[in-house]
Amino acid sequence: MALTLKRWQDQLILLLGVWLFITPWLFSYAIDSPHGVNAMLCGLVLALLAAFDLYKTYLWAVVVNLALGIWVAVSPWVLEGDYGQGVTMLNNLLVGIAVAILAAWELMTDPDLHKKLPGAGAAT
Template sequence: MAMHLSTRRWQDQVILLLGVWLFVSPWVMAYPSDSPPAVNACIAGAMMAALATFDLYKTYAWAVFMNIVIGIWVAISPWLVDVMTDLAMSGSMLIVGLATIVLGMWELRTDPDLHQQWAGT
């Protein structure tokens, strides 16, 4: 019983969009490209988007776990890259990070390909 890519891996599609948003958010919010918040958002967004794109092709548990770890970093990074005074940027990072964590956990719990990997089949 095969599910279509669009219904089975929708979490990866959303994480891909979140990663793209995170990547472009410094420009949208007029941050200097060499500022710590911009560098952080660009690197984390690019990694999220790349992992999600890879995951759309073939799901691997390690790629989902990496996106969860990046999501955790993104969620806590506003306090670490001194962006808490900017509610738009810190809110964006917090929402993207938390959404990535939730989506990654959801995928780990529901994707049958990941369950087969854990079972070793």
């Protein structure tokens, strides 16, 4: 499997997912808090879906990453409790926006995904 520039969005989303997963330890906020659990779960899912998409193009994986990016960006204001340091809130906002932009970019520009859109007539 050769990674190409065609999949650069997935490569960045994979890195952002790993980054988000480790932020509770880097920024020292409670791992068992809603925000800590959210960062770890969302980071793990982002990274796994991007890794799957690097192997084979999955429309659903890109759509889920887009939705997760939006969730990560708004989650500091939705989840209960004190978010703690401003840097953790800013981190979620920036990571979420970056993931959403990358996933949307991939949806708009990847011809393999266009073949899998509803109504495109593809059997796969």
